[in-house]
Amino acid sequence: MSELSKLTIAAARDAMRKGDLTSAELTGACLTEAETSGALNAFVHHTPELAMEQAKAADARAGTDAPSLNGVPLGIKDLFCTKGVASQAASKILEGFKPEYESTVTTQLFDAGAVMLGKLNMDEFAMGSSNETSVYGNAVNPWKIDAELTPGGSSGGSAAAVAADLCLGATGTDTGGSIRQPAAFTGITGIKPTYGRVSRWGIVAFASSLDQAGPMTKDVRDAAIMLQAMCGHDPKDSTSADIAVPDFEAALTGDIKGKTIGIPKEYRMDGMPAEIEKLWADGTAMLKDAGAKIVDITLPHTKYALPAYYVIAPAEASSNLARYDGVRFGHRAKLEQGDGITEMYEKTRAEGFGAEVQRRVMVGTYVLSAGFYDAYYNRARKVRALIKRDFEAVFADGVDAILTPATPSAAFELGANFDPIQMYLNDVFTVTVNLAGLPGIAVPAGLDAKGLPLGLQLIGKPWEEAELLNVAYSLERAAGFVAKPAKWW
Amino acid sequence: MSIDTETARRVAKLARIKVEDDALPALAQEFGAILGFIEQLNEVDVDGVEPMTSVTPQRLKRRDDVVTDGSQQEAVLKNAPDAREGFFAVPKVVE
Numbered sequence: 348m349s350e351l352s353k354l355t356i357a358a359a360r361d362a363m364r365k366g367d368l369t370s371a372e373l374t375g376a377c378l379t380e381a382e383t384s385g386a387l388n389a390f391v392h393h394t395p396e397l398a399m400e401q402a403k404a405a406d407a408r409a410g411t412d413a414p415s416l417n418g419v420p421l422g423i424k425d426l427f428c429t430k431g432v433a434s435q436a437a438s439k440i441l442e443g444f445k446p447e448y449e450s451t452v453t454t455q456l457f458d459a460g461a462v463m464l465g466k467l468n469m470d471e472f473a474m475g476s477s478n479e480t481s482v483y484g485n486a487v488n489p490w491k492i493d494a495e496l497t498p499g500g501s502s503g504g505s506a507a508a509v510a511a512d513l514c515l516g517a518t519g520t521d522t523g524g525s526i527r528q529p530a531a532f533t534g535i536t537g538i539k540p541t542y543g544r545v546s547r548w549g550i551v552a553f554a555s556s557l558d559q560a561g562p563m564t565k566d567v568r569d570a571a572i573m574l575q576a577m578c579g580h581d582p583k584d585s586t587s588a589d590i591a592v593p594d595f596e597a598a599l600t601g602d603i604k605g606k607t608i609g610i611p612k613e614y615r616m617d618g619m620p621a622e623i624e625k626l627w628a629d630g631t632a633m634l635k636d637a638g639a640k641i642v643d644i645t646l647p648h649t650k651y652a653l654p655a656y657y658v659i660a661p662a663e664a665s666s667n668l669a670r671y672d673g674v675r676f677g678h679r680a681k682l683e684q685g686d687g688i689t690e691m692y693e694k695t696r697a698e699g700f701g702a703e704v705q706r707r708v709m710v711g712t713y714v715l716s717a718g719f720y721d722a723y724y725n726r727a728r729k730v731r732a733l734i735k736r737d738f739e740a741v742f743a744d745g746v747d748a749i750l751t752p753a754t755p756s757a758a759f760e761l762g763a764n765f766d767p768i769q770m771y772l773n774d775v776f777t778v779t780v781n782l783a784g785l786p787g788i789a790v791p792a793g794l795d796a797k798g799l800p801l802g803l804q805l806i807g808k809p810w811e812e813a814e815l816l817n818v819a820y821s822l823e824r825a826a827g828f829v830a831k832p833a834k835w836w
Numbered sequence: 837m838s839i840d841t842e843t844a845r846r847v848a849k850l851a852r853i854k855v856e857d858d859a860l861p862a863l864a865q866e867f868g869a870i871l872g873f874i875e876q877l878n879e880v881d882v883d884g885v886e887p888m889t890s891v892t893p894q895r896l897k898r899r900d901d902v903v904t905d906g907s908q909q910e911a912v913l914k915n916a917p918d919a920r921e922g923f924f925a926v927p928k929v930v931e
Contacts, residue, residue: 447908447915582897648880651877654876657873665851675924687927687929689852690927691927696852697854705851708851709851710867723877726877726882728887728888729880729888731887731891732886732888768869783891
């Protein structure tokens with residue numbers, strides 16, 4: 348039975364269309380995997396009744412003209428509001444919150460026939476790179492060497508669930524690397540689309556000018572299929588783009604002859620592990636062998652991306668998280684005799700937010716406060732404009748996609764206890780993409796000396812996810828990454 | 837960049853997060869480290885650069901100024917920690 352949960356979305360879809368497999372069988376197999384995976388702490392709310400109900404409905408409409416994800420069991424990151432199902436962004440402050448509405452992304456996935464197995468662990472409010480800030484406790488990487496490793500963050504539960512074959516695919520969100528870094532740490536594929544491609548409506552907001560949702564899957568084809576269902580214009584999100592969504596799966600020809608791939612010299616960091624450098628060189632050679640033209644490029648403001656991000660993201664977070672006041676939803680602190688409304692706010696937020704969230708809300712408050720707004724917030728927004736300009740110049744010179752490492756290291760041990768800035772450095776290769784609003788994809792490309800997966804990142808032009816997915820598909824075929832974690836959970 | 841405990845206290849107050857007095861020095865130190873990291877931005881020449889307002893150039897869509905939603909009192913109050921008689925209830929605000 349457990350072999351079924353190892354299927355890709357494409358294989359399951361094809362088998363169900365032919366009548367060789369029912370969603371009820373497939374969903375049952377995934378539910379068993381999810382329920383017996385407590386050691387990974389990936390699923391934090393299980394929804395077996397809903398899943399079986401959706402699976403039966405999918406089987407009733409099965410056939411060659413069934414929708415694209417008909418009967419496909421997915422995990423949903425806890426950041427997505429799902430009607431009547433706990434959605435608490437891994438925070439104590441949203442304890443007990445059950446939305447009265449469904450996010451646009453999950454609505455579209457369900458319209459495409461998908462089945463929801465449950466909600467997935469993550470860093471609190473998507474703030475973190477190791478899934479260690481979650482109120483549910485750490486999610487654990489299915490890849491293990493002696494000690495338990497982080498699956499990355501913030502979409503750590505999504506990455507662990509897909510890598511451990513608990514589900515066929517999962518939703519993630521990416522504000523500074525939260526899809527791509529965990530995908531790289533667990534040997535799976537994850538794409539952050541162009542800002543505005545996927546509706547943010549019903550996704551708990553962290554930094555609204557950076558947040559984008561995307562799929563986390565077992566391969567590039569599955570990413571194309573699942574992204575297709577997630578994309579599209581939504582009048583309920585004013586930043587959602589009203590432009591046509593191409594057929595992403597049809598774009599996967601694997602032919603990248605004549606494409607120009609840029610290699611940015613600023614991503615060659617001091618102290619970069621030799622294994623990452625080799626992986627990057629190998630990936631470059633693979634794309635060259637596939638017929639692409641390789642050019643050296645420069646993105647001169649790369650170094651300033653992380654500091655700009657750590658102004659802009661906390662500033663937006665401090666504003667977005669002002670809504671958690673103990674009045675309309677979630678946790679409210681117990682009050683003492685004589686406490687007024689200010690004490691209610693202050694105690695509720697002190698009890699409800701974890702340390703990292705408090706830190707970012709306060710940093711954001713500081714950079715937006717009178718006297719500092721220009722020096723920090725406006726300066727960061729100017730630097731952001733320059734970072735975007737770097738990419739525009741490179742694309743104007745004829746570059747079709749950019750190849751970089753996805754992360755500066757393989758997955759690290761849980762409890763490594765980095766200081767905040769060391770932890771922020773995890774996003775050094777991914778955060779530029781959010782600041783510039785571009786699509787980026789992480790593809791597993793090799794193993795390090797200890798046998799842990801390493802990923803490469805491809806960055807595309809705005810709205811060119813189809814072309815980006817095709818380059819990723821070509822890289823995936825050349826890299827031939829098939830390693831799987833040995834089951835211990 | 838060093839941040840004193842008074843500044844940390846003021847920021848916590850602005851953010852409406854209760855921080856005990858004995859936690860303020862550590863908080864101030866953390867702020868200092870993060871702001872020190874951010875200070876790198878001062879090296880960048882930003883003369884004549886407009887601060888980014890929208891990452892993808894697009895005109896926000898307009899729609900008719902009409903009510904498109906509403907009459908959902910029960911759903912709106914469903915998750916409130918304290919809802920009474922169709923309202924959100926909070927501690928006394930005005931003496």
